Amino acid sequence: MLSNSNLEASYNLRKDKVQKAIRDVYTKIGTSIDIGELAFVTELNVVMNLLWGGTIDGDDKQDKIGAEFRKVASKFVDLMGKPNISDFFSNSCQETFRLHPRPPLLVPRISSQSCMLGGYTIPKGSRVFLNTWSVYMDPLVWENPSNFNPERFLNIDNDKLWDYLGNSFEYLPFGSGRRKCPGLHLAEKMVMYVLASLLHSFDRKLPEGENVDLSETFGIVIRKTKPLIAIPSPRLSSLSMYE
Numbered sequence: 714m715l716s717n718s719n720l721e722a723s724y725n726l727r728k729d730k731v732q733k734a735i736r737d738v739y740t741k742i743g744t745s746i747d748i749g750e751l752a753f754v755t756e757l758n759v760v761m762n763l764l765w766g767g768t769i770d771g772d773d774k775q776d777k778i779g780a781e782f783r784k785v786a787s788k789f790v791d792l793m794g795k796p797n798i799s800d801f802f803s804n805s806c807q808e809t810f811r812l813h814p815r816p817p818l819l820v821p822r823i824s825s826q827s828c829m830l831g832g833y834t835i836p837k838g839s840r841v842f843l844n845t846w847s848v849y850m851d852p853l854v855w856e857n858p859s860n861f862n863p864e865r866f867l868n869i870d871n872d873k874l875w876d877y878l879g880n881s882f883e884y885l886p887f888g889s890g891r892r893k894c895p896g897l898h899l900a901e902k903m904v905m906y907v908l909a910s911l912l913h914s915f916d917r918k919l920p921e922g923e924n925v926d927l928s929e930t931f932g933i934v935i936r937k938t939k940p941l942i943a944i945p946s947p948r949l950s951s952l953s954m955y956e
């Protein structure tokens with residue numbers, strides 16, 4: 714829309730609007746004029762004319778520009794209504810916590826009284842391990858559970874609150890109840906902040922001949938079997954921005 718050729722094509726329109734502004738000012742000689750408002754209104758008039766097109770009689774080019782502007786503007790409005798990159802980023806963290814939970818089992822609990830759970834009797838005093846990893850990999854709970862799909866957390870069609878507070882039993886990356894992770898708010902912010910800062914500040918590549926290997930080794934916490942080694946290079950325009 715604002716390419717040189719399009720601006721060139723709208724030269725007559727711009728000239729008209731500026732001339733009109735000059736004429737207006739001329740009629741107000743000797744009085745005070747708000748220059749900022751004048752410039753703003755003139756620019757707005759040009760844009761509005763481009764937006765609705767066909768301002769200059771019989772000039773096809775103007776119609777084309779108007780149509781193009783409308784297309785761009787409607788795409789923009791459409792985009793504004795959609796979840797943005799920051800949603801996608803936090804959804805990516807949520808999905809990472811699901812697909813790669815740090816502790817596969819929550820802290821063990823002891824049942825304070827006998828109860829029935831999923832058709833099983835849990836006698837009073839039993840030590841209970843909650844295997845959240847197997848919940849996250851259960852196709853009855855998560856569609857295509859082994860796929861990395863941040864969009865599943867977008868909450869568009871479902872009323873689930875996918876937060877970290879431990880209220881949805883399908884998703885407990887920081888546990889639930891009185892023994893849930895006391896570091897959750899710190900961890901939530903730091904993971905996002907550190908990851909976003911790294912992505913913003915550096916490009917990265919793998920060492921020669923290496924591939925990304927996501928295999929994991931089970932334990933009290935799940936670890937990557939092979940550490941991820943990446944070679945960073947600066948992305949920001951000036952080295953002083955890293956100080």
Ligand code: HEM
Pocket residue numbers: 815816819820821885886887888889890891892893894895896897899900901904
């Ligand atoms: C991404 C980072 C982290 C994850 C995914 C995570 C996850 C968890 C999980 C699942 C539990 C078990 C909760 C339960 O059984 O209900 C837990 C417990 C715990 N976490 Fe974290 N955690 C993280 C970071 C932290 C940090 C930063 C701290 C401290 C500053 C912390 C301190 C603790 C402690 C002390 C417990 C034991 C709580 C208890 O048994 O009462 N964690 N964490």
